[in-house]
Amino acid sequence: MSRKKGNIAEDLAKNYLIDNGFKIIDRNYYTKYGEIDIIAIKDSIYHFIEVKSGKNFEPLQNVTNKKLEKIINSIYMYLSNNELDVLFCIDIVVIKNGKIDFISNVSV
Structure with a gap:
């Protein structure tokens, strides 16, 4: 996917999350x-x-499992760099044909 299409999808996801009570941090x-x-x-x-x-x-x-492992490693780096000891989860926002699905608390 091109960076432009990725940005459009991420903007849609961001708006969906804000509309559903999330505060965007980064x-x-x-x-x-x-x-x-x-x-x-x-x-x-x-x-x-x-x-x-x-x-x-x-x-x-x-x-994929490999993608999730990269995300997990990135999460631990984020937590360490920001000196955070917090509860967290991995979620996925899927956008297909204009429909947004939110998949909460994904694990490997």
Whole structure:
């Protein structure tokens, strides 16, 4: 996916999250392991959110165990760099054909 399309999807996801009570803390947090698309807080829990979008395929299929491991490593780096000891989870926002699905608390 192009960066432009990715930004559009992330903007849609960000608006969806805000509309559903999340406070956006950061976007496109890069580490040596990869990128966290959106970091948000809701009910005192940090949410590390991967955004996937597509039209002619199932975007969720691109969230592999290897991708989740990179996200987890990036999360621990974020927590360490910001000296945080907080509850957190990994979520996925899937955007397909204009429909947004929120998948909460994903694990490997």
